[in-house]
Amino acid sequence: MTCFATIGLGLIGASCCAGLRARTDWRIHGFARSEATRQEALARGLIDASFDTIEATVRDADLVLIAVPMGQFATVFAEVAAARGESAWVTDAGSTKGSVLVDIAACFGEVPSWFVPGHPIAGSERSGVEAANPDLYVNHQVILTPTAGTDPLAIHAVTSFCNSSAHRCRTWMQRGMTRCSHFDQSSTACVGF
DSSP states (O other), X not given: OOEEEEEOOSHHHHHHHHHHHHHOOOEEEEEOSOXXXXXXXXXXXXXXXXXXXXXXXXXXOSEEEEOSOGGGHHHHHHHHHHHSOTTOEEEEOOSOSHHHHHHHHHHHSSOOTTEEOEEEOOOOXXXXXXXXXXXXXXXXXXXXXXXXXXXHHHHHHHHHHHHHTTOEEEEOOGGGTTTOOHHHHHHHHHTTO
16 A cells, blocks of 8 residues: 655645545545644545654655645755655645755755655635545646656556646756746746646
């Protein structure tokens, strides 16, 4: 059985959990800094296990989603990188890729082959674990922006994850999304990319 871990249980992370719960038999681990949020995710059946550290959350995961505000990304990524299993793949749900790559370069000098930058083009006016929606990603795109050094198996694993949670997956080479934000992504979605 696949083990999925999400770091961040707000709308995006919790909705990924809800979508996977509705469509797969994956084991789901969750982390949020707030104990109340972790307990709410457990109570709602969104996750199978809650942990109070990132290390414990990702230790047995096959795939890790980082779904935290951009200002927290660098710290979280460093913790995930230190704790992930050797065969675990990692993706994110950050709204821009440029800052993600800058943060990673500051830690590692280059983007690790096991990381696939991504961004789901979906959302809601609601927020928090209470807003989790198993259908948030249905018929919405997730844009993956692998680098030239990204392992093809990582791209395949993250694409499979996206398909499992009902995303329509698109892959752009890195140059296409590093500076984009929501306006550019929305425009692309509107023209049917």
